[in-house]
Amino acid sequence: MTRTAVVICPGRGTYNKPELGYLHRHHADKMSMFQRFDALRAEAGQEGVTTLDGAARFAVSTYSRGDVASPLIYAAALADAQSLADDIEVVAVTGNSMGWYIALAAAGALSAENGLRVVNTMGSLMQDHLIGGQLVYPFTDDSWVDSANQKQALLQDVSDINAVEGQDLALSIDLGGMLVLAGNEAGLAAFEASHPTVQDRFPMRLPNHAAFHTSLQAPIAAEGRARLKPDMFGQPRHPMIDGRGKIWWPGATDTEALWDYTLGHQVTEPYDFTHAIQTAAREFASDLFIVTGPGATLGGAVAQSLTMAGWSGMTDKASFIARQEDSPILVAMGREDQRALATG
Missing domain, CATH: 3.40.366.10 (Malonyl-Coenzyme A Acyl Carrier Protein, domain 2)
Incomplete structure (x- = not known):
């Protein structure tokens, strides 16, 4: 069969x-x-x-x-x-x-x-x-229950960070219950500074990853x-x-x-x-x-x-x-x- x-x-x-x-x-x-x-x-x-x-x-x-x-x-x-x-x-x-x-x-x-x-x-x-970098951040909890509001809030944060002079940040990959974000160092650092650590490891930088899937x-x-x-x-x-x-x-x-x-x-x-x-x-x-x-x-x-x-x-x-x-x-x-x- x-x-x-x-x-x-x-x-x-x-x-x-x-x-x-x-x-x-x-x-x-x-x-x-x-x-x-x-x-x-x-x-x-x-x-x-x-x-x-x-x-x-x-x-x-x-x-x-x-x-x-x-x-x-x-x-x-x-x-x-x-x-x-x-x-x-x-x-x-x-x-x-x-x-x-x-x-x-x-x-x-x-x-x-x-x-x-x-x-x-x-x-x-x-x-x-090696233009820019990437990090990963989840918008669901451990149960994987979809949270559209949390996702939209994170994407709005990304947009706000990107709007600041000298800061580049954008959605790179929509990856199941996680967002892969990409940008320059200033943009990535701004996101890290403004979002709490969750699940003991996020936001997580990806080593030797460029700002894939962005205009950079x-x-x-x-x-x-x-x-x-x-x-x-x-x-x-x-x-x-x-x-x-x-x-x-x-x-x-x-x-x-x-x-x-x-x-x-x-x-x-x-x-x-x-x-x-x-x-x-x-x-x-x-x-x-x-x-x-x-x-x-x-x-x-x-x-x-x-x-x-x-x-x-x-x-x-x-x-x-x-x-x-x-x-x-x-x-x-x-x-x-x-x-x-x-x-x-």
Whole structure:
């Protein structure tokens, strides 16, 4: 019996110390693909993904860099997407932030090598320029009950901070029950100073993250468009849901418009991951939502996005857990206790 699935690709921050060796542990059969990635990295004078993944020690200062984290996450996530059980039918693909680039390859709109070129180019540009930064702040409590008033209040605070001379702050990613905010140091510091610490860790700065998905990244978008040409993009094999909730359909995709979105709006405007997941649920009603590795932190945002939409009768954390225990709907391939549900 076929199981339908939406495949969800993660973004930055998902390859951490526990993930070191992920490619070698899970994908020894895909070393020929990884070696092609290594060759592309070598052309740019960069260490190969197999070398980085096979290192003896994990150093945050190295592995949080955009030019290191991005290709590692890409290789791991794409390999996971290629490793699904035979009875799984992929009905759509989406991703969070950088995960959109991975989704393009997982859906077939980019070849594996061109996907690596896009990820490596944009990750390197972000790292080289490192314009601004990001922090995360929740607007729901531990029960995941949606608080639209709290969300709007936070967004108004962001707008007020941004209105002050010398302070840049904007919504970067709408991420389930959390907001990822991005701006310059003055804007980020103003938010931190005016909001209490919650859940013992927020507001939380994200190391080596630039002000993704804001107008501060306009120079990065321009340079990316100069280096990465529209002819790299083709028709996807699977429908793709972008950071606006727009669906790109196989056989009906304007590939130049896809290039324009990927290296334009997607870089400089807010990324609505919550809406992408809710669109996936409503439009494709899949049996499973499969989050590829590395890591499993994106699973929480997927679950929160589904409960906020009341999907399948789930409205909070308790109802999600009850549904998950009865018949798993969310599978995180980066979790050893769930991986086999997707790989067979």
